Amino acid sequence: MKKIILFEMIFIFCFGIAFPQTRNQKTKVVTKQNVQKEPDAKLLYDQACDFYNGTNGKFMDREKAISLYKQSADMGYSVAQYELGRLYVKSLIEKKDIIYITEEEALDYLKKSAKQNNPKALYALFTIYYEGLIVPQDYSIAIYWLRLGADLEDPACIFSLGLEYQIGKMVEIDDQKAFYLIKKAANLNYVDAYEMVGNCYLHGWGVEKNINEAKQWFRKGAEKDDSGCQAALADYYIELEDDYEQAYYWYRKSAEQGDSYAQLKTGAYYATGYKGCVEKDINEAIKWYRKSADQGNTDAQYRLAEYIKMDNPNEAFYWYKKAYEKGNLNAGAELGIMLFLGKGCVKDVKKSVEILQELSEKGVTRAIAVYGKMLIDGIPGILKKNKAKGNALLQSVQDINGNIRN
Template sequence: MKNRYSSKDVDTYAWFRNASEHGDPYAQFNLALMYRRGKGVERDDRTAFTWMRQSALQGIAFAQNHLGAMYYNGAGTPADDTEAVYWFRKAARQGDASAQQNLGLMYRKGRGVPRSDEMALTWFCRAAEQGVASAQSLLGEAYAQGLGTKRHFPLALAWFRKAALQGDATAQLNLGLMYRRGHGVLQSDTQAVAWYRQAAAQGLAAAQRHLGVAYAEGRGVPADLARACSWLQRAADQGDVDAQFNMGVMLSNGYGVRKDETQAFIWYRRAAEAGHMLAQYNLGGMYAHGRGIERDPGEALQWYRKAAEQGAANAQFNVGVIYANGHGVAKDEACAVAWYRNAAEQGDASAQNNLGVMYANGHGVPQDDGEAVRWYRRAAEQGHPLAQYNLGGMYASGRGVDRDSVLSYMWISLAAEAGDETACSNRKLIERRLTREEIGSAEQMTRRWRDAHGA
């Protein structure tokens, strides 16, 4: 069998081994790297750790930094954040820029030390001032987000630019986002796309996703759904959850690609399993309606519920509907009311209307016409046709409000104009009981409402 190590590597290993055994700390460091990388010798993290520690104990800063990383990653030794911090700090105090950045990250994450954005900022500054691009990028993030300091967009922009010009992909993406949002710089979608493109070319998934979205929306580039899909696919293939969701959207609608709900289901599922709220909601819809997958009410409820528990109002509404009707689950009107209320309090008009229905009929809650009117009104004011019709009905019968045929006519007219067929029929019945003056008043009120709320 041919030796898998080059003769040069084998000779180098022998030289470092001999010098290491004679106590040379630089040789010990290099020997440790050869064991870590499997160059000239079988890869062996334990032996690498032993030699790295000997070099670190002799005060070699870059060995101390590497030793800290081995403790952090549990390479050749059990993972130990406290030991990692100890060695990062020893190297950082000697001016090792990589160790300074690593120590800053330990403070930002609160690993081995109490979490402190202020201390993280201090160490990022020291590394950034030595020209380390990744530290400059981290420092830019601190100023952009106000981590350990006041938010300062011009400083964030300056540090991002320094790192971006050195080729740091994360900084290039962040610089693009600064231009996209107009933070610390004149807003420019064209400049944003230029920086996204540089980061995307380096394979940064988030940049590929942002570039895909730019093509989809025609921001900074001519709209091109095929190119959008191409960039989103690259990001999704790397595991970018938002891009996976977007691929689901593209495939389910045939945007820039042949419509394929089976493939859309696969992408939604991947994103949903990673916790993406909107993907969970859309996946629930696919199971509920049998799109891209066989209809399964139980699975629909499971995914709607996951999104609902993350706060998605439309998912909360759908969970309420499922419990109210007993679709794939035992009917539970009290549970339905609870989910409707969660969505209604977030402003979901359909949930507000349904909550009104539950109060009006005493389903899952004590019957209460006043509460029914309150929820119908909130939905009706948002332009929900069924709620407008229901509110009109409450005015017509004097339930929860004083009977008022004019207001009844107004709300039912609005529902009829929105296409509610029952409202169209009932408006004619109410109209027969009104005087010409009352009809004129109701029509004037209807026009005022439309003017205030839009068509």
């Protein structure tokens, strides 16, 4: 089943979204100046968006856009305050689109927006302190902002707080409380929570196991085009109902939305013509493996390399190396072999032996077999011949293969 990562914060901000101002209902004295202030700030914000994005007949002028955002923000417009902070952090992450404000200003604007109960700003501050993006990492401050957002019934904050109760970085683990919060976010129509609600029911995390309820939540999210739910529903069909056609349908839907895990599974269907659901098509398999590999999926990187190594050894070496650097040990074994042969790379026998010896000690079957043969033959100046150890390694591989066949 698709591996579920309980808590991996993704720092994503929406573009050009305006949030309603939080206004002081106790203030009853309205002056002409106050009446004009908010519309002017909103107008400046809209103009800033146009200059930043080059829309509505405006030429793109990022410096002017930031100037207009600042004017709007300094008038107290929460949306502009948030946008300035968002753009600054985004520029740091992507290392482009220089923002003409300081780090201190960005943080100050986000805090001002948060004080007006802007949930996006609260969530942004939580993420900044949680990840240590422009400030030192501080979980105590991060959870402070997250709880404020959850108290405002913001579903993203509620969901993230629920996830935190599952892993316990900032609070003590409490599976029941985690489920309560995650389910609450889902009941507020926060689609990102649907998959985790389904998994809670599927695995009995904080709630009694209920397979049918899990399926319903996966399907509910899948029908709302949530790629995670689509992939989870596909896993459900394969593992619990042996319905490979339905599984393929949902993997493909998820893959088309860019889910790297679903792209890997879709590639596997085409690689084998799995259960007759699709015709075997290696080119189509390679296409989906490459899409997944480009997103960093190490299994896809390894499988892609396997299929292209005969025709394109240089690219295969690249993908084996990428996968091995991220912990895929089978890819490491193939990398060691290519280094030994000088195939798709500059030959480096010493490095090859080092990799294969290490992986052999970690129990990687392919590495054990190759390293065992190296020991039997020996490599002058690099590896001393040791027939007894080499034969023992080869025998262990045969025993492993025999147990697998049995």
